[in-house]
Amino acid sequence: MDNTNSSGTTTLQLVLAWGFVGIPLVWGVFQTLLNALKLFQ
């Protein structure tokens, strides 16, 4: 019995996976950056 997952990875899958984690992370970094700018005001 072959227990391996035989399907290959498509570019779309990669984009979706990275977008799934990347978009919230970029949003969070942007919010923090806005807060950090107060140091220079």
Place this chain on the structure above:
Amino acid sequence: MQTASRDAGGWFSRSRTVAGPGYSRWMVPPAALCVHLCIGQAYAFSVFNLPMTRLIGITESAPDDWKLTELGWIFSLAIFFLGVSSALFGRWVEEGGPRKAMFTAACCWAGGFLISAFGVAIHNLWVIYLGYGVIGGIALGIGYISPVSTLIKWFPDRPGMATGMAIMGFGGGAFIASPLSVWLMNRFKTDTHVGVMETFAVLGIVYFVFMVVGSVLVRVPAPGWKPEGYVEPTQATRLITRNDVYVYDALKTPQFWLIWWVLCLNVTAGIGVLGQASAMSQEMFPGQITPVAAAGLVGLMSLFNMGGRFAWASTSDYIGRRNTYFVFMVLGFVLYCLVPYTGSVGSVTGFVLCFLIIISMYGGGFSTVPAYLRDMFGTRYVGAIHGLLLTAWSAAGIFGPVLVNYIREYNVTHGVPNAQAYNTTMYIMAGLLVIGFICNFLVKAVDARFHMKPESEPALDIAASAAKA
């Protein structure tokens, strides 16, 4: 027989996560980030502190409301159980595979939030200690080590960069959790309600979905898999082994304890200033750094904490793990000694630069250490050994703040002006890094008697067994 028992976990079993041909290893970092971005919320738990002191009084604390000191124990318990669970369950995580571990972490993390929501609803702090502190803390431990160990196996050519990506996510989780939690509390609050219970419930559900996606995406490489074009060194270099060390044998080596102290001292030095940066900057530069600017500094430091995790760990792939820690110790020593000088000459820019670099090395210490362990003890049990090493984090979590707070208090009560009250602390932190330098210097290759022999290896090679079946 072995295969049958290993497949007993069904979809969660390690054998069902073995990647087939064509699977891109670049799918694994997002899977790891799904977990680390969620459990990284722990760094942002403090946003709930003030609202939780007004659950009854709503606009201000009522006599029966919880005190900040009581609430502080929730985070402390969670970090304590992070260390305990990563040490206790490390071997289970390694042998059971990442999907089972990540799903378990998802259940514990979401369960911790839902139990805490119930604790808020019945206003019982012990229920929250159990929910977020104990069960959530277990999720932190299991969720922290499992993706890291998987990434190391997928990126033998760049293990530092790989672990840096995941552990960067742990640092970045707070960036998402903090504004999201505030937004949710504002959505749910009414004139008679602060909205913490509903926020806990929503976060629990959202985090569960996110982490389950990670457990669905994750795969382990097939036995013998290597990245395209990667040629494994035929001979081990002096500080990068090609052998594996069994998890409990690693504890018998001086290398484990030397690295334990290197991490502990590096984290102690960083955590001490991380928690006090706001107060310290305002007291050292009265009139120059306002409370609003200090909040900005804390935000900037958290960005450098996150960026340092990726940048330093990636750098370690080129300059070596031991050399990276040498940089942390030497550069850290110089910067800690410079901080009092920047205060005496009133250089805000110099002070901010020192703190930003220090905090980037604090983050870098966390993300470089899994690859350091992999170099010393091999990939087989690196997750479990990493779990044991994280007890150094728990210890540093006590040493760092205690050192900063008590020495400052001692100085102030002995007539030292507020602006100079932190100077002694900075020099002590620099001294700790000298000890760290010596520990790192003493790290040599692990003695061959600790290496696993093929005939003594526990039956672990699931994929190999599965392939035979």
